[in-house]
Amino acid sequence: MPGMKTLKVALGNRSYPIHIGGGLLSQAGLISQHLAIPRAVIVSNTTVAPLYLSALATPLREAGVRVSEIVLADGEQYKNWESLNQIYDGLLSDRCERATTLIALGGGVIGDLAGFAAATYQRGVPFIQVPTTLLSQVDSSVGGKTGINHARGKNMIGAFWQPKLVLADTDTLATLPERELSAGLAEVIKTALVRDPAFFQWLEEHMDDLCARNPQALAHAIERCCSNKAEVVAADEYETDKENGRALLNLGHTFGHAIETGLGYGQWLHGEAVAAGTVMAAELSRRLGWITERDVARVRDIHKRAGLPVVGAPLGAARYLELMSHDKKVVAGRLRLVLLRQLGQAVTFVEAREADIISAIEACCA
């Protein structure tokens, strides 16, 4: 494909390619070469299916693949057992076998649901990601994290299950609502802050292009994010490195999950919560003397320019702490936070004093 960029996530016999570019969705050949048998089930939602399902399914069918469709309700509040069971029911009533490939067509919720269904249907079937949101193209489709929410916490039930292929078609971003574009930019900014200072500077220079959906700018940002994430995932597939691996990608997420859980899923978008959470992490990093007031201002500004909230939900600091203590990033009872040693270099830290955490939260809430 002209203009198509391809990266590889290097995971031994679970390695897989990520293709990035315009018009990839309808290139059946990119997908069919990864199918064990000519049989696929596309999982999508009621928002994305009318826009892109037939563009994906029709060329596959023309290429001789038997394709079924499962269309779920749209929204984080549906990332639950009931939706998962809808997928199982569809697979079982179609008598799908172990060699059937599940294809996720949609954003992070669809990817997490279809991926977890693939990880657990008949103890595991092949899986392909076709992310259609910026958030899922830059983050959730790469790395094999799948799962559902539980009433007591986000992403509490899940599995690591690597896709055979990720197809990021940048054309799908044309129809993305403004708010979701911003939510995706939150993870783009996060990636730059965690490990790519040059990319952070590029973002400061090109944020307006990204917000204007300039295709070249978007493709560059996706490529940088996937490239960074592929490196991290290859080195720490199962997030076993508590300090320097995938854990660092959770910058802003422990604070952010508290917002999402505290308000109930579906109020704030994940990226919005991560944005406010990243600002809190920056505030706390400043209190530790690691970054300056000016750095925190840069973090705030880039999020604002991306149309993201920089003020947390007013849950009260005590509630934040309670919700954060439920997070998976707790180890031996201590809160393990990802903070900023500098802009472009995140570190994990377990020594944060509760008073500092509270003061950082309060400084970032209305």
Add this chain to the structure above:
Amino acid sequence: MPGMKTLKVALGNRSYPIHIGGGLLSQAGLISQHLAIPRAVIVSNTTVAPLYLSALATPLREAGVRVSEIVLADGEQYKNWESLNQIYDGLLSDRCERATTLIALGGGVIGDLAGFAAATYQRGVPFIQVPTTLLSQVDSSVGGKTGINHARGKNMIGAFWQPKLVLADTDTLATLPERELSAGLAEVIKTALVRDPAFFQWLEEHMDDLCARNPQALAHAIERCCSNKAEVVAADEYETDKENGRALLNLGHTFGHAIETGLGYGQWLHGEAVAAGTVMAAELSRRLGWITERDVARVRDIHKRAGLPVVGAPLGAARYLELMSHDKKVVAGRLRLVLLRQLGQAVTFVEAREADIISAIEACCA
């Protein structure tokens, strides 16, 4: 431990030991050395917990391990989402972290449920098997298969998740109901028929000792079964070999699953269904000219002596075929059956004619 036998399942960095012997349950040191942090949750059921839970938990607590208990209803009909969710609820309300170890104390259902909870809680936590039935000691505790049933099929939802340790305490077999001892012997006989002709001969000589629960005989049978299974699992961890790996261990299971599903879970024990299914597989193997009438009679006799059914549930051959076509052992629409080339050597076979399958089923139903 005097008299303790130890085997190893060789799976690279997922390798683990199996200890077999009397009185192992209360040896906290055998378990505690495998805990990442001194924190464990024992999952058991209402039948096993009153008998053995404190024998397991008390020494662990005395050794400084914080131990929680989750006690589920007993029975295959509870191997479902609701029970799984009871485990998730318990783990979340106890705020269990990723380093918490789940310990399954019970038979195959508890092992499958606790194992699947371990595979999926926070995308995976460590897991230890303490099987208390013959069936789980010889079969289900070794090999990493975990999961739950779905209304449309047995074991349809699950994951491969290897334990850190299997502790088979033969003393627990003293309280095992007669019918469950027999059900365990079905998998013992199956293992011998699949790949160990010398062990099949040993079984013909010692079946009365096993039924009388002679400890030495039981320990020998468990050791032979685990040793055989460890070899098979080490060579084919994820059942990707469609012909000669773990698939062969499913002798009798495709027919047997049809009985279990057709009658509704909880009517026949798994081992009982496998026994009748193994006789059907033997009948079909004879129709293919692979084994003799005399061989089939030996297969029937050894099952009868073990107190097992050799006549299938009267579902009708058409219903058997329909249920079997839902089985995971279907590949590209063809029924893949495990049959007997000779007693002690199983093979997979996809060429069986429907007429032969029907006639074998009918020959084995009342």
